[in-house]
Amino acid sequence: MxxxxxxxxxxxxxxxxxxxxxxxxxxxxxxxxxxxxxxxxxxxxxxxxxNGGGVRQQWETRATVRLARESVRDYRQFGREFGVNIWFRQGGYLFLAESPAELARLGTLRDLLREEGLNVRLLGPDGVAALVPGIAPEAAVGGSYLDSDGTLYPxxxxxxxxxxxxxxxxxxxxxxxxxxxxxxxxxxxxxxxxxxxxxxxxxxxxxxxxxxxxxxxxxxxxxxVATRHEILATEPMKPFLDPMVVRARDGLYFSQTMRGELVGGLTVPHAPGTARGVPSSARFLTTMARALVELVPRLRGLGVLRAWSGYYDDTxxxxxxxxxxxxxxxxxxxxxxxxxxxxxxxxxxxxxxxxxxxxxxxxxxxxxxxxxxxxxxxxxxxxxxxxx
Ligand SMILES: Cc1cc2nc3c(=O)[nH]c(=O)nc-3n(C[C@H](O)[C@H](O)[C@H](O)COP(=O)(O)OP(=O)(O)OC[C@H]3O[C@@H](n4cnc5c(N)ncnc54)[C@H](O)[C@@H]3O)c2cc1C
Missing domain, CATH: 3.50.50.60 (FAD/NAD(P)-binding domain)
Known part of the structure; x- marks a missing residue:
């Protein structure tokens, strides 16, 4: 004991x-x-x-932007400070807008981030397609991209x-x-x-x-309030994707790890509160698979290796x-x-x-x-x- x-x-x-x-x-x-x-x-x-290992500074309030920005600086020097490689890769974060209204919301974000010294860019459909090869042509009217956001191995x-x-x-x-x-x-x-x-x-x-x-x-x-969220990893693919991609409408997100797997999630509703065990649901698997294939059709047929879940601690x-x-x-x-x-x-x-x-x-x-x-x-x- x-x-x-x-x-x-x-x-x-x-x-x-x-x-x-x-x-x-x-x-x-x-x-x-x-x-x-x-x-x-x-x-x-x-x-x-x-978690998905996502590290972003694109937020809607100065308070969160500043905490996130400081954290990015810390993660950049984690290897030197702790002697451990966390594979922090600044491949950017791309928020996808499906409508002009969503793009306008991302535009407000850009102004705030620029004031905070972060060089975020608003992209049109071509800019999005260049960052997400194979994205369905009608999937986004544009997006917001910050190249110093990234992902790490938790x-x-x-x-x-x-x-x-x-x-x-x-x-x-x-x-x-x-x-x-x-x-x-x-x-x-x-x-x-x-x-x-x-x-x-x-x-x-x-x-x-x-x-x-x-x-x-x-x-x-x-x-x-604790809320359960699910996430999955696919079999590896040849590297094709640098940024973490997030759809502004519903929060669908995915990135490609350095091993080539896609890792991502999408919120499906669960009863609030903690429970014994944190299982995965067939509903998540099917909703996530459909959403991914709708967004990037060539992902059809890609196998899911594992799925798991955990709790957010929401305020x-x-x-x-x-x-x-x-x-x-x-x-x-x-x-x-x-x-x-x-x-x-x-x-x-x-x-x-x-x-x-x-x-x-x-x-x-x-x-x-x-x-x-x-x-x-x-x-x-x-x-x-x-x-x-
Ligand atoms: C699916 C998913 C994806 C996510 N993606 C991201 C992401 O991309 N980027 C990001 O920044 N964050 C992400 N998060 C959120 C992130 O994982 C959490 O916010 C973060 O890990 C919380 O860290 P923590 O140390 O506060 O809590 P935890 O890592 O949950 O640690 C809390 C610990 O407290 C212990 N504990 C609880 N109660 C007691 C008790 N009474 N006595 C003793 N021990 C106790 C637990 O055993 C646990 O180990 C994600 C979360 C999930 C579930």
């Missing part, structure tokens, strides 16, 4: 996914030990081992971080369930786990799709939840990343670490803080580009 090396930690992080491990890394680098990370599953058992990123944090003295306990916080005088003073209780000043909820469950175990009413306004909960000092949120936590984790984790250390966070509270859901606001900003 797992036992912990200490009975008191500076911070305990629940969840050894990309967010929890990046946060542990930032804290350890800041000299804020000792740090404990607990995860009831195995490494990469959550969303961090189930597993080496998680493994690299795991090795890095352990070499910095962080204790990572896998197979350990965090049951809930120990609270004294209305503040967190520790955490109870399936391997015993420990004392801590800060309990970080980086539990991905299960973060809402964990917050509720702490007695906190949070709006996070009502599409922004993550970062920072200390005003109702429970010591309880720090690092969750609500929807279907985009991998691409935001490097930058978001800096702010989570700052919250743990009691330092100010350079994010607008209306777009990040847990308190935004507690205090009613007349009009809230929203990040609506929750696609692909």
């Amino acid at each position: 797992t036992t912990f090396a200490r009975d008191r930690y500076r911070a305990v992080i629940v969840g050894a996914g990309i967010v929890g491990l990046f946060t542990a890394y930032r804290l350890a680098r800041a000299g804020a030990g000792p740090i404990l990370v607990v995860d009831r599953g195995f490494l990469s058992s959550g969303g961090s081992g189930r 597993f080496p990123a998680v493994w690299g971080l795991y090795e890095a944090v352990r070499s910095l003295g962080v204790e990572v306990a896998l197979g350990v369930d965090a049951i809930g916080p120990t609270v004294r005088d209305a503040a967190v003073v520790g955490v109870a786990t399936s391997a015993g209780s420990v004392a801590t000043d800060a309990l970080v909820n980086a539990a991905g799709g299960w973060s809402g469950d964990f917050s509720r175990r702490a007695g906190l009413d949070v709006p996070n 009502p306004d599409g922004f993550p939840v970062i920072g200390t909960d005003p109702r429970l000092p010591g309880f720090v949120h690092a969750n609500g990343f929807g279907g985009h936590g991998f691409m935001l984790a490097p930058a978001a984790s800096r702010r989570v670490a700052a919250a743990v250390l009691g330092e100010p966070i350079d994010l607008d509270p209306a777009e990040s803080s847990p308190g935004r859901f507690v205090v009613g606001a007349a009009r809230r900003p929203t990040e609506r580009l929750q696609l692909g």
